[in-house]
Amino acid sequence: MRVSREKAAENRKRIVETASRMFRKEGFDGAGIDAIMKAAGLTHGGFYCHFESKEDLAAEAVISALKRGVEKQSRYETLGDLMSAYLSKQHCTNRANGCAIAALGADIARQSKGVRRGVTDCISDQLGQLVNLMKGGTVVSRRKRAISTLSGMVGALTLARAVDDPILSEEILKAARDAFGGCSRNQDE
Amino acid sequence: MRVSREKAAENRKRIVETASRMFRKEGFDGAGIDAIMKAAGLTHGGFYCHFESKEDLAAEAVISALKRGVEKQSRYETLGDLMSAYLSKQHCTNRANGCAIAALGADIARQSKGVRRGVTDCISDQLGQLVNLMKGGTVVSRRKRAISTLSGMVGALTLARAVDDPILSEEILKAARDAFGGCSRNQDE
DNA sequence: TGTACATCAGTGAACGCGCGTTCACTGATGTAC
DNA sequence: TGTACATCAGTGAACGCGCGTTCACTGATGTAC
Numbered sequence: 001m002r003v004s005r006e007k008a009a010e011n012r013k014r015i016v017e018t019a020s021r022m023f024r025k026e027g028f029d030g031a032g033i034d035a036i037m038k039a040a041g042l043t044h045g046g047f048y049c050h051f052e053s054k055e056d057l058a059a060e061a062v063i064s065a066l067k068r069g070v071e072k073q074s075r076y077e078t079l080g081d082l083m084s085a086y087l088s089k090q091h092c093t094n095r096a097n098g099c100a101i102a103a104l105g106a107d108i109a110r111q112s113k114g115v116r117r118g119v120t121d122c123i124s125d126q127l128g129q130l131v132n133l134m135k136g137g138t139v140v141s142r143r144k145r146a147i148s149t150l151s152g153m154v155g156a157l158t159l160a161r162a163v164d165d166p167i168l169s170e171e172i173l174k175a176a177r178d179a180f181g182g183c184s185r186n187q188d189e
Numbered sequence: 190m191r192v193s194r195e196k197a198a199e200n201r202k203r204i205v206e207t208a209s210r211m212f213r214k215e216g217f218d219g220a221g222i223d224a225i226m227k228a229a230g231l232t233h234g235g236f237y238c239h240f241e242s243k244e245d246l247a248a249e250a251v252i253s254a255l256k257r258g259v260e261k262q263s264r265y266e267t268l269g270d271l272m273s274a275y276l277s278k279q280h281c282t283n284r285a286n287g288c289a290i291a292a293l294g295a296d297i298a299r300q301s302k303g304v305r306r307g308v309t310d311c312i313s314d315q316l317g318q319l320v321n322l323m324k325g326g327t328v329v330s331r332r333k334r335a336i337s338t339l340s341g342m343v344g345a346l347t348l349a350r351a352v353d354d355p356i357l358s359e360e361i362l363k364a365a366r367d368a369f370g371g372c373s374r375n376q377d378e
Numbered sequence: 379t380g381t382a383c384a385t386c387a388g389t390g391a392a393c394g395c396g397c398g399t400t401c402a403c404t405g406a407t408g409t410a411c
Numbered sequence: 412t413g414t415a416c417a418t419c420a421g422t423g424a425a426c427g428c429g430c431g432t433t434c435a436c437t438g439a440t441g442t443a444c
Contacts, residue, residue: 001438002387011387027299029218032430045434046388054431095298101351105294109284109350110216116353123352147361148345148368152337155344161298162290163312164305172336179337190405191420200420221397234401235421243398385441393433400426408418 012050015040020061024103025096028058028111059114065100066122073126079133079149083181086153087173092160102157126150152180201239204229209250213292214285217247217300248303254289255311262315268322268338272370275342276362281349291346315339341369 003011018040022031033054034044051057076082085091091098101108101119108119130146137145156176160169192200207229211220222243223233240246265271274280280287290297290308297308319335326334345365349358 001389002385002440004387004440008387027218027296029216029430030299033432034430042387043389044431045390048432049387095295101348103295105296105347106284106292106350107216107294107296110219113353116351119351120353120357123348124357144364144367147364148341151344151348151361151365151368152341153344154347155340155342156337158294158343158347159290159312159340161295162305162308164302164309168309168313172340175333175336176340178333179340190422191407191418193407193420197420218397222399223397231420232422233398234423237399238420381444383441383443385439387437387439389435389437391434391436393431395430395432397428397430398426399428401424402422403424404420404422406418406420408416410416411414 008049011040011042015042015047015050016057016060016064019057020065020100021096023058023061024065024098024100028104028107033057055112055114058111059118062100062104062108062111062115063118063122065103066119066126069099070122070125070129073129076133079130080181082133083153083177087156087160087177087181089170089173092157092169092173095161099154099157102154102161105158123150149180152176156180197238200229200231204231204236204239205246205249205253208246209254209289210285212247212250213254213287213289217293217296222246244301244303247300248307251289251293251297251300251304252307252311254292255308255315258288259311259314259318262318265322268319269370271322272342272366276345276349276366276370278359278362281346281358281362284350288343288346291343291350294347312339338369341365345369 015036019031019036022036022039025031033047036057037044037047047057051060073082073086076085086099095103101123108115127143127146127150130149131139131142134142134145134149153176156172160172163169163172204225208220208225211225211228214220222236225246226233226236236246240249262271265274275288284292290312297304316332316335316339319338320328320331323331323334323338325331342365345361349361352358352361
């Protein structure tokens with residue numbers, strides 16, 4: 001049966017948010033439309049009232065997750081605080097609500113143009129924010145440090161999650177926190 | 190028809206190598222058994238003469254790729270050389286023959302115990318090698334730098350591949366080369 | 379404001395397809411005498 | 412060394428299943444008068 005425009009918009013939003021979490025947890029192929037719709041409290045048939053295809057939803061869901069991530073990141077005042085949060089055991093365990101780049105990793109490169117364009121924009125935004133957290137040095141130097149810091153963040157989380165041994169996993173997170181959390185100052189100073 | 194034991198062993202090896210490349214290029218879900226066997230010059234039915242399941246092959250293929258990667262890495266005498274190769278445009282483009290961790294990324298964390306155990310061992314080996322390339326500082330400091338360097342490598346490659354814009358992609362690789370390639374010396378010295 | 383009709387979000391059965399896996403069969407290889 | 416038989420790597424058809432997608436239908440919502 002038909003629902004109000006308001007309710008429909010709510011449903012659509014809920015589908016995107018649910019998918020965003022499920023894709024991060026289970027991967028693009030791991031989360032099916034039937035499972036996503038069920039988790040959003042609907043039936044799979046209605047999916048195509050809101051989206052053209054699964055690919056279409058994937059683009060929206062990833063961008064939604066990344067935008068939220070950029071927003072969350074903007075709340076930290078120092079690089080150290082950001083790093084403690086990003087490279088925490090909590091973030092490492094909780095894939096569904098964390099960084100979409102680390103959660104989807106290499107699969108992003110295999111996705112449609114829509115997904116990749118959105119990801120590119122969000123990474124640019126994230127780098128811009130990181131540049132602002134860097135202290136000292138030229139703009140060029142700060143930008144370089146922002147890039148290597150983001151690389152370290154994503155890589156460390158990927159490694160910490162890939163590894164089977166909790167001790168090694170924690171060691172990776174700690175080493176990366178120490179290495180990248182403190183390097184907001186230009187080391188030439 | 191039956192083939193000689195020698196030939197069968199060759200075939201098996203070729204399946205693992207083909208799968209190793211195809212998984213890295215197309216992901217675990219992207220490469221099907223039929224396609225892998227065809228690429229190896231066989232038909233899909235014979236697959237189960239060699240492996241118990243696709244999961245079984247995945248574990249072997251990933252470990253094979255990682256071991257080859259560790260071996261390749263051992264040929265470099267300085268961290269700078271290793272970084273130039275790892276963070277090259279060539280490696281960024283050529284996913285099929287490159288680092289399995291960067292190529293499969295977050296999907297590894299979603300794989301079976303067999304895959305993850307093998308990955309853990311190989312990462313440990315890779316870290317051990319990186320420690321040897323680090324100059325100056327204590328063993329603890331070198332180990333920490335090895336971890337943050339590996340994180341930076343994997344993260345930078347993941348980002349450079351995820352991004353849609355070739356200029357940003359190249360910028361990421363260059364920034365990471367500069368940041369991590371030169372940091373084999375302890376910065377406290 | 380009330381009534382008649384059109385719209386369309388959501389339902390659930392069905393479709394086609396590709397996947398991992400199984401199976402009866404083949405025939406060259408390996409083994410026993 | 413030669414012969415008879417057992418083995419088993421590889422073939423190709425078939426199976427069952429889950430997936431993304433389609434479709435006829437429902438009935439509350441929105442609209443036109």
